[in-house]
Amino acid sequence: MVEEKFIKEVTSVLGEKGILLGSEVTERKAGIWIEEPIKSKVILRPRNTEELSKILIVCNKFKQPIVPHGGLTGLVESAITNEEEVIISSERMINIEEVDVTGRTLTAQAGVKLQTIQEEAESKGMFFPLDLGARGSCTIGGNASTNAGGNRVIRYGMTRELILGLEAVLADGKIISSMNKMLKNNAGYDLKQLFIGSEGTLGIISKVVLRLQEKPLSQNTALLAAESFQQVSELLKHIDSMLGGNLSAFEVMWRDFYLLVTSPPAINKPPIDQKYPYYILVEYSGSDQAKDSEHFNLILEKALEKNLITDAVIAKSESDRRKLWAIRDDVEQQYQYGPIKIFDVSLPINCMEGYIKDVRKKMSEHWKDFHCTVFGHLADCNLHIITAVGGNDPSSISKMEECVYEPLRSFRGSVSAEHGIGLEKKNYLGISRTDEELALMKSLKNNLDPNNILNPGKIFG
């Protein structure tokens, strides 16, 4: 139970505006895609690193478990609370502290929304490459603590690669300020790596220094169709090698997915016939529209000649380009199937075809009628699988999970490509990590947070 004395001490740090209690908490939803209310009695809202540090000292003293909240857009129950847990929200840590146009960095507090950062970079003539559907709601602190991925990872890397410096507060309130602004810095251990992708279990991220890029000056986008998975994987190499390694997106849709998102009631129409087994959305961001388009078209002509694709539509304008991406992004059509489960896995490309066969085979052993729709960031080894079996009772869910996760074991795949582990996947973590790895993770957790107050029970434990 959250103690009265605790509330008094944190109020003395944050002031009354810094704390939400009772209905102010429970009127909020537990996540932007969740209908249930938050189960917690208190939301603490520090404005800066110093306040965050002071309240963590109090939390640690009271051994009060806390859960960090950003934009609540996560997909793996990383920000879910129980009634005994206190929330620390970054909603008042929303300052962009600096944009260094020469050094090409942006420094921001954890609560700044991804879209705000993208726009701030844009307004200075620069570009921040991280992008995902939740851009308008998710926070950069959340992106960092979950190592968010998205569509441009093949070219720019995960969030981890976009962060130069970081400040985090440990469970005992100590501030670890590693606000590096340089591309190269080998002065001792790279401590920021501890906090990136660890879902708030080792420290709470308060600030980041982001690397900005110069804006791409050309966009070359096409939707392609292929007859076999072999063609798809050869196509990836064909295009990227003719681009000298500069491909920026390679998204693949299996036929089921394409059918669904290009047939009514979906609003997008099929730019290519719906009969092919694979559809590929490729994009190359270059520096000269006329020259790059010419080269891009040549690459696709060669792909046709080499029989790697059977059909192609090239975007001729920004509006064309948006229409092609809208097809790929219309994931919500999956709800036509009724209750669905969205999976996010990764495995080596040359294992994917066998893996999908295995998943479908396992599902067919449990259900006569089921959906198993596949699409994803293929170049990043990342597949999203959407399953629907007519119900979402705990037993159906756990059977679906087993069908999707178990076959990853033999391919050394990952139960989480870009979403993280949270509560949702913790029972399956052992499929992708060894006992020795899990022991080392727990040892780090125990070392940094001996009272287990930081997002306890998430990832493992």
Add this chain to the structure above:
Amino acid sequence: MVEEKFIKEVTSVLGEKGILLGSEVTERKAGIWIEEPIKSKVILRPRNTEELSKILIVCNKFKQPIVPHGGLTGLVESAITNEEEVIISSERMINIEEVDVTGRTLTAQAGVKLQTIQEEAESKGMFFPLDLGARGSCTIGGNASTNAGGNRVIRYGMTRELILGLEAVLADGKIISSMNKMLKNNAGYDLKQLFIGSEGTLGIISKVVLRLQEKPLSQNTALLAAESFQQVSELLKHIDSMLGGNLSAFEVMWRDFYLLVTSPPAINKPPIDQKYPYYILVEYSGSDQAKDSEHFNLILEKALEKNLITDAVIAKSESDRRKLWAIRDDVEQQYQYGPIKIFDVSLPINCMEGYIKDVRKKMSEHWKDFHCTVFGHLADCNLHIITAVGGNDPSSISKMEECVYEPLRSFRGSVSAEHGIGLEKKNYLGISRTDEELALMKSLKNNLDPNNILNPGKIFG
């Protein structure tokens, strides 16, 4: 003292060929740029991870300090031993285990030389972007444990960004096998980050999975001259923004450096007059030589128009290109100055001019005649400074160090951009890292290596 019983136990693991003793050890030099012999009585030479694990169990039992050896090309005394320390060398761990052409990964044991990896990738039509002068001697395990940098970091990142998976052995012999092959994997903590760049103090790297790239298909290289540092930093933005963020190298030489490396006895001749304060070597790796050259030339014309450069020489052939790089790479000319000290620092670009002034001013307070020559990977915020004051006695060295390192403090610069800390820089680490950061580093070290047997005394302690 290394105990007889210890030797017996490790011999039973490695066999007689697996161990070097006495003169077999001391006949070796302590580093490829060091004349002194190795000070140690034993070199252990495991052939694989299992042998490495078994000998670490023995070392840990005997509390025997060990120092990992790769190619001994490090520049910060990270592999220096004393007589009580035992060496573990990767010289028999030299297998490339797999090249996955579809997944674009290469899996290798720690002792494989960087050049061997580059050549293996090349032979499969691929490209491994890490490159540095020591390529023929340094090992991939050493590159990983020091997070090596080099000339292409602006485009491809440090070694950290090129490693997808890694296996390391902890002090107690436990094998942490995180041999991930995917670009995306968020299944729990990214444990490999602990071992990358920690100079063998947290574990010994036994294997890596490297990300391979498609080969660049065009090279566009030029040597440029600028009149002011302001022009240099605007030039970086000008070129990279007209390339849509695809610049691959931006190396800057201050006049002193250029003079030295383009005047006899140096063999390279000056392609541009020696009168300018700054010389910039730029390179853009693209996908179509004819189109890219045309665009590259246009960018340089615009730079002339905008008065960002005053002179330019463009490489017209691979042989031209090599000649330009040979100028930048002829660092050995610095030995003309007599005893020199080579520094490797980083700081934000907009602080560099003031910083170099500060360093020269401080040096002029100590010495009437001195050299302070500057060049470096400017786009990575990385400067190399070569100082010469006529002597290399301990007092001169420590005064030079103070002159170069102390001014970094106010600019939040780093005492090590890409070389690491080792023994050489450990007294200066506090300039770049806070007390809280140092305490956290030590806590990690103590947690992973409680007997302090792994490369003890390096980095800190």
